[in-house]
Amino acid sequence: MPTPAPRAPQGHPAEVLGVALQLGLTSFGGPIAHLGYFERTYVRERAWLSARQYAALVGLCQILPGPTSSQVGFLIGLHRAGWGGALAAWVGFTLPSALILYACARLSTQVQGPLAGATVHGLKLVAVAVVAQAVWSMARRLCTDTSTGLIALCAAALLLAIPAAGAQLAALAVGFAAGLLWCRPASVPALAAEPLARGRAAWLALATFSVLLLALALPSWRYPRSGVALAQVFYRAGALVFGGGHVVLPLLRAPLVPGWLSDDAFLSGYGLAQAMPGPLFSVAAYLGAIAAVSAPTAGALIALLAIFLPGLLLAVAGSSLWTALAHRTRLRAGITGVNAAVVGILAAALYDPVWTSAIHDAADIAVAAGALLLLMTQRVPPLVVVALCTALSIVRGASAV
Numbered sequence: 001m002p003t004p005a006p007r008a009p010q011g012h013p014a015e016v017l018g019v020a021l022q023l024g025l026t027s028f029g030g031p032i033a034h035l036g037y038f039e040r041t042y043v044r045e046r047a048w049l050s051a052r053q054y055a056a057l058v059g060l061c062q063i064l065p066g067p068t069s070s071q072v073g074f075l076i077g078l079h080r081a082g083w084g085g086a087l088a089a090w091v092g093f094t095l096p097s098a099l100i101l102y103a104c105a106r107l108s109t110q111v112q113g114p115l116a117g118a119t120v121h122g123l124k125l126v127a128v129a130v131v132a133q134a135v136w137s138m139a140r141r142l143c144t145d146t147s148t149g150l151i152a153l154c155a156a157a158l159l160l161a162i163p164a165a166g167a168q169l170a171a172l173a174v175g176f177a178a179g180l181l182w183c184r185p186a187s188v189p190a191l192a193a194e195p196l197a198r199g200r201a202a203w204l205a206l207a208t209f210s211v212l213l214l215a216l217a218l219p220s221w222r223y224p225r226s227g228v229a230l231a232q233v234f235y236r237a238g239a240l241v242f243g244g245g246h247v248v249l250p251l252l253r254a255p256l257v258p259g260w261l262s263d264d265a266f267l268s269g270y271g272l273a274q275a276m277p278g279p280l281f282s283v284a285a286y287l288g289a290i291a292a293v294s295a296p297t298a299g300a301l302i303a304l305l306a307i308f309l310p311g312l313l314l315a316v317a318g319s320s321l322w323t324a325l326a327h328r329t330r331l332r333a334g335i336t337g338v339n340a341a342v343v344g345i346l347a348a349a350l351y352d353p354v355w356t357s358a359i360h361d362a363a364d365i366a367v368a369a370g371a372l373l374l375l376m377t378q379r380v381p382p383l384v385v386v387a388l389c390t391a392l393s394i395v396r397g398a399s400a401v
Contacts (some may be wrong), residue, residue, distance in 0.1 A: 006029060007316060011048070012086035016077045018192040019046070023073070024278045027028050027093070028381055029247055031280070035068035038076070039290025048080050060318050062147060065242050066311020067281045074312050075319055090312065094304070097278035098285040102300045104272055105289035108265070114397055120264050122393030123271025123356035126386050127249075129371035131350045134246035136376075138343050148340035151175050155344025163256055163352060170220065171341045179337015185329045204322030209313040213239055229301050230260070234284055234306035241311070242335075242342045245280035248307070252287065252348035260291035263357050275386040281307050367392050 019041060027037045035058055042048045049057075052377045054076075061071040069088060077089025108116075155171040216232035223229055237251040249270060257263050269286035276282060284303040292299020359365055371389050374380040 011080040011085060013081045013088040016081050016085040017088035017092045020073060020089045020093070022092075024093040024096040027069075027277045028383060030382070031067070031069045034279070035072065037128075038069065038072060042076050048076060054078075057319075058300060064311070064314045064318050065240055066238060066314055067241070067245050067279050067308065070281065070308060071311050071315040072278045075315055078319075080368065090308065093278055094282055094308070097273070097276035097282035098300075098304055099382045100276055101269065101272060101282055101286040102289050105269070105286040105300070106296060108268070108290070115394065118394040118397030119390050120268045121358070121397070122390030123386070124264075124354075125364060125368045125389045125393065126271040126274055126359050126371060127267050128368040129375055129385065129389075130271075130382075131246060131249065131346065131354050132368075132372050133375045134244065135343065135347050135350055138244060138246075138346065142339040142343050145184070147178070148336065150342035151178050151183075151337055151340035152347065156348045157266075157344075159250070159345055160347035160351065163348075168251060168345055169240070171345055172242070172338055175337040175339075175341025175344075177333040177337070179334040179340070180330055183333045183336040183340070185332035185336065187332075199320055200304075202317045205297040205313045205316040206321070207316070209239070209310055212239075213310070220370045224259075227292070227295075227298065230288065230299060231302050231306040233260075234279065234288070235310055238307040239310035239314075242338050247342050247346055248281065248283070249354070250345050253349065253353060256287065256291065257353070261287065263353050265290050267357060269353065270387075271386065275383045280356075286307075294322075300380070334392050363396065 022026035023037055024396050025036075027034050039051075043051055053070055056076050058068075061068045061075070062314050064071065070093060073089045073093050074086050078086035081088065139152065143152050151174075155175060158171050158174075159167055161167075166244065174347060201359060212235060216228060216235055219226070220229040220232035233252065233255045237248055237256075241247045253263075253266055256296060257266050266287065269283050269290065272286065273280055273283035282304070284307040286301040288299040288301070288303025290299075291303070359368065371385050374385050375386075
């Protein structure tokens, strides 16, 4: 039976941009919260798609690597206003946080002294709490039996023993192989009957994703401090982020530190990103600007585009091709294993570098534990947690002088 053609878009890109920009300015709380904002705005308030269509898109994007909320928003924009709508949805949702983080990166190079050091330390304590919460919630959701628990433990042990980017790729590969052998298939909701992209566009997106993943590697090896090398770091991270945006932390830290920037700068950017609305992947604007000292604006743009592009390409391909792939039971079992390995990778990152660089005494433990409790209650916005941790760190720094 031939695949039905996508229906004609019903909206205009300018309309999508306005709604997405409002979401980009107000969507605090991380990917899960973003999906709640999207459901309220796109399904209940504006009725751009049905609840069933929305659930299917969320199910697809949760299985694919990449930033889930950005992928869902991109596909909703494609559904509403075609390719212009897809681009407008991504720009509107990403631009506010990216601009703020870029501005913070430029400011951070000019602010020095004890106050700046105390602020950085407070942001590192935020990172401890945020990553701990992410490990806990992901472990509960993705490590539900003995097999997935063992995969996560093995991945964590591998990363702690061999703290390198190659070890992360090995952990994902081992997780996939172990999933094929021992794990239950991941559940994949069926997509709506009408695909969002034609088969030709889907295959082109998949081919572009694969070609860029390979093509960026060779010139990056030849010119290790070039814009192409920076793009390769962020593109590869974006292509391998399974399970949630927080997994980008270990995938970026290994290739960026210490060659491109310091651990303090890296974790400060990660901590700042927790206070921003919109996608966590916008931290790429901060990291790219810090890494490209001679051309911070170009570095921010390269990093931002490179980290989002693979996930968006896979979302386009998946929206057309996933129905066929979802029936492959062994593939879905392999994805279960990959997701379990991701939990282990993030747990290893929680210890090194997050814990080891941020926790120096009992007071640091108390601040980080308090921040974690506030986040776990889900009653205190992340922005407030960031402000409290930095304020406490500044007060402690002032009292020590």
